[in-house]
Amino acid sequence: MDLTFSPEEEAFRQEVRAFIADAKTKLPKGIGAAESADRSKEDYLAWHKLLYRKGWVAPLWPKQYGGTGWNVTQRYIFNEETAAADMPTTLPFGLNMVAPVIFTYGNEEQKKKYLPRILSGEDWWCQGYSEPGSGSDLASLRTRAVREGDHYIVNGQKTWTTLAQFADMIFCLVRTDPNVKQQEGITFLLIDMKTPGITVKPIIVLDGAHEVNEVFFDNVKVPVANRVGDENKGWTYAKFLLVNERSGIAGVARSKKAVERLKEIAGAETLDGSPLIGDEDFARKVADLEIDLAALEFTELRTLAQEARGQMAGPESSILKIRGTEIQQRITELTVEAIGYFAYPNERALGHNDNVGPDYALGQAGHYFNMRKTSIYGGSNEIQRNIIAKAVLGL
Amino acid sequence: MDLTFSPEEEAFRQEVRAFIADAKTKLPKGIGAAESADRSKEDYLAWHKLLYRKGWVAPLWPKQYGGTGWNVTQRYIFNEETAAADMPTTLPFGLNMVAPVIFTYGNEEQKKKYLPRILSGEDWWCQGYSEPGSGSDLASLRTRAVREGDHYIVNGQKTWTTLAQFADMIFCLVRTDPNVKQQEGITFLLIDMKTPGITVKPIIVLDGAHEVNEVFFDNVKVPVANRVGDENKGWTYAKFLLVNERSGIAGVARSKKAVERLKEIAGAETLDGSPLIGDEDFARKVADLEIDLAALEFTELRTLAQEARGQMAGPESSILKIRGTEIQQRITELTVEAIGYFAYPNERALGHNDNVGPDYALGQAGHYFNMRKTSIYGGSNEIQRNIIAKAVLGL
């Protein structure tokens, strides 16, 4: 048992750092990890493309499809370094969500067609899971797909579709058999967003951002070749994707960086003329947060160690989702506390992100509001507790 | 709307204070309100008897049976003053639990026989509600009573019976009809503890005290005359009693005194040579507690005001139980925190309450452990939340 890194791992860390330093000179200005609602499609893809050129864009893929072949420790180091350097994240919908479904359950043709375009960033994917009324009860979805010759005719509606406004492709759960148990009549389709009959309608959320959308399907023709796996077996692939989604969700490295930023802010803010971070009450809350984050980090490391020993992450990984999102939310809460009255200005509504207070205060209240979504999405934290109760505690 | 007291009310307050000052000279030494597990029966009754002589022992009874005839404000003042002076409490089992059942549902004979003896303290009552296995699901009780001529023959077991070791009488819920819905076959009996077949067995709880008991009934003959109200209608009287029980349970006046004591302790304890109460962290926690207690006090006052307008306390009174007990528990928790290492000594186990640390530390850890019962008994706090969910929110 020990916490030290091998010389090879340290060398890898240096390589990552060098790559980041170089990338920083090439990225558009201001494209850090901190949320910015007004990022363009090109902004989002800039980091993706740099990673792609380096061969580092798909750490979770098998090497044969263009993955990095990194071990668990290398992935940990890469995450730590990119988060610490405030680099953007790559979008998960193609790389981490649909791609594993395709390379695990897709046919050769699908692998050949889609995986390279996901890697290169040529195809922007979005996720067609949620529907109005389905919420955490995902399997209750009602979007219908009816087979007509070589096509499915899709009708229905998806919602909370993140960044669908930029998407080339959407992966969808659709109902192909309404007469069986909910989970048994679902099929997994890959749909070209340019197909006639698809309409995207923005949803504006609490921070005023256009981040999610409704996607309407009106007699949309989807080739049967775009079906992953078997008809009516989509729920299997859907669950596989959900578990994948959860394992990365703790966001420890990002949260460490965010705590650092919070401490900088609290160092700049004053209380009775002294830095807020020196205030006992505030310092206590930050310490409490850092400690919970440390515990979460070691929980994640334990999970990774298990993975490295070849054991799949089990339902315990719901802990990562619960604690990870709780911590992310507390960071934003404390940041709003730190900035005091400068939580009020809603610069976004003025047009161009002009700052009223200090730079670091910009958009923080909105970010806090926005981050409430994290305990709702990806299976609400209540659902995660149900999962642990059932699958781990046997209740 | 105002918070001031009328001159009459102020005069009443002075009368209460004078009475207390006099009573203090007459009570056995050390018989304050603070819990003392080794109190004798006489110790318990000393305060009761002083109040009885003054005519003040039954503030909740109608005047015709010996009640005080006080209005809501007078009861509030009396509670405040006795708590502030650290006077003992009277035991609720006779005065506040069975007596209202008797004067509301009992027959004339029962009223004449029992009420005066409850008033005078001649009869010590205990409560035969809980059974092993029944817990918060009170109506699942299994103690059987079978009619034989002028008697019921009672067999079964009660548990968590507080101070049964001193009791002359027990009021019991028994099952008289096992073939109907749970709630419909229950009868309310008054049983003389000297009846052959009754055995009392102590239960020792976490602080080492003998406070509760198991009570066994083995072919116990109870005259039918000892039945309150109708056979099989006992659940009605039982629920009436439970709601009564809850309304006094907030314990605001006692908690105010307990917070005062906590602050004294934290003033005597030191941290780096200064009083602990001056430590920001500790002071914050005490302030937080005091504020919650203030909110609870005004919630209780609002309930009393409603009562004074003739409206019965509704299921909202469950709030008083939940918040009241949470606050009581936090006070004991903070007290244990305050005394630091002197939470360790278990003087009780040595025999005679010899102190190891400062006087105020004696028994505090035990008191903390013991007070965990408050969120369990009287309908657990989970049950109270169920009640609010159903009866107030309509869920």
Next chain:
Amino acid sequence: MDFSYTEEQTLLRNSVAKYLADNYKFETWRKFTRSEAGRDPNHWKQFAELGLLAAALPEEHGGLGGGVVESSVIMEEFGRALVVEPYLPTVVIGGGFLKHGGSDALKEEWLAKIGAGESILAFAFAEPKGRYNLADLTTTAKKQGGSYILNGQKAVVIGAPWADHLIVTARTSGGQRDKNGISVFIVDKKAKGVATRDYPTVDSLRASEVTFENVEVPAANLIGTADNGLPLIEQVVDEAIAAVCAEATGAMKVLVDTTVEYSKTRKQFGVPIGKFQVLQHRMVDMFVQYEQSVSITLMVTLKLAEEAAERAKAASAAKVTIGKAGRFVGQQAVQIHGGIGMTDELNVGHYFKRLTLIDTLFGNTDHHLKRYAALS
């Protein structure tokens, strides 16, 4: 002890509630809060006509003779409807300063005008580096003949874009955080040297950054005595706290009710989510926190007339309770609504935002816990 509202107070509540139910619906609100002006000035006129603006002002100056209870009733109803109109800065704060500290001439000049809806005030007290310390002031007012010369900067002056005059706290003597040496002025927003930068706030109000550059203020516009303004400021801010607490209880009530109702209709896994015990208990806790908020708001309202330390303790206790309850109720209302609770289209998120910002206003939970502890 008496906890009942007078008949007049009940009538007042009903009339406010009725006006808002008829004229201040969420959909309308969404429109005018996004308009250039940020509000519909017609409402202010109607408030004046209904007597709301005069309800809490003294009779000798055209008011209806009510006080803190009337303001509390109005603010609670305003909280239920997310009212953005500047009742708090104009009547509670502006009116409060003038009532408690204004010279006869100032009272004469202002109170009737406020009650008639003819003037809107804003309270310029916070400074960019001062956080919640009311005495942490760098804005200065130097006596010069019959005037004071104002210089400095005030941050996040809520309602300032709508105001014609500002109540300004400034340092007339002493060091930056001295308790002495503070004075209060009423300043014409059109006076030379007053510059404002206006913006919307995240809770759909409007605010300004205000700069004073050699602004000449007649000495007659001093409210209270020179250099000794802090006790007056604290009194008025405590009254304002009581008023926002009432507003917060109104907002919380809507969230509790809306969430409970939503949970009865919204189904997941084939049953209404209100049948899930975890959500039931969560909503019970929201309800309990709401009830505690109502209780503590009652307490602070009734204790505003007590001596300063007792009043301050009550105000801080209330602000702490409201801060914690508002956060919990707001967050859980969104959580239980799920995705839909995150949208701009539904009212839930807007109540959540307002409750969040109320925690900041006049000092957050931590600030008031400290203040309470220091007074204990």
Next chain:
Amino acid sequence: MDFSYTEEQTLLRNSVAKYLADNYKFETWRKFTRSEAGRDPNHWKQFAELGLLAAALPEEHGGLGGGVVESSVIMEEFGRALVVEPYLPTVVIGGGFLKHGGSDALKEEWLAKIGAGESILAFAFAEPKGRYNLADLTTTAKKQGGSYILNGQKAVVIGAPWADHLIVTARTSGGQRDKNGISVFIVDKKAKGVATRDYPTVDSLRASEVTFENVEVPAANLIGTADNGLPLIEQVVDEAIAAVCAEATGAMKVLVDTTVEYSKTRKQFGVPIGKFQVLQHRMVDMFVQYEQSVSITLMVTLKLAEEAAERAKAASAAKVTIGKAGRFVGQQAVQIHGGIGMTDELNVGHYFKRLTLIDTLFGNTDHHLKRYAALS
């Protein structure tokens, strides 16, 4: 990075677990903890024979060459069985002081004896007014010829009734709370002038108040350097914290498992209480807190060898996590068990008590939050 136990460590765990399962049942425990002696000395002999006492001690002094991981494994298993035997004061603390600070002669004299179970030590550090500040000392040790003369009083010295020698912190120079001027001694409990008052503790251990009146301690019994004992004390106490954290995780695990099992059989309203969603989520939260405790205990154990500030931060982080988790898990285990959880007869309450007292030991949650914040 490597998080796997060696084969030896796994064997060690299994042998401790087996011994305790066979010989240290709750019913037995109840008897000997209530006996006059408060323990059954035979267990200590068996621990020695099984090699537990030597597992974490250096090979050159008769130990088995293990370290903090071995102690952690042992303490976790001890936590599961509520072991009262003085492994912590004797091996972790006593052994720790001697390993890190003992002269060659002291190591030679003591380490093998400890490993063989031939000596029991107790750590006399806390003072009646010192709370958790390890440097807040009024006990003095004055150099006099080849000896030190000890005077003072130590509070709640856990395990002292069973100990033959005490590790004592005392002030050799400086003022009451100075960081410098502290020294550590190993003192014979039978030495003239040592007086003890023994008593049971609420978590079924034994402790003493210890008074030193002109106790002569040979200078050779000084551990570490004179006047510079604090860094050594902090190191050993951080190691002790890691060990009690492991103990606490063991205790928590039993409470989580016991509560989950109980909830599956105990029925209310006709269904097992484990079917109530509120209790399910409560138990999930217990489980989550337990898991976080395991993680942070791993962290502190692996960071004990890092430089002082990093080690101290890890220790404080662990103590905070354990303190909060222990309180929550203990309280909820009792709550979910209901009345039966309140009884002396059931094991649940005893784990709850032990976890409560562990929060106090070496500084409670507040103390370590402050220490962590100060180091950040």
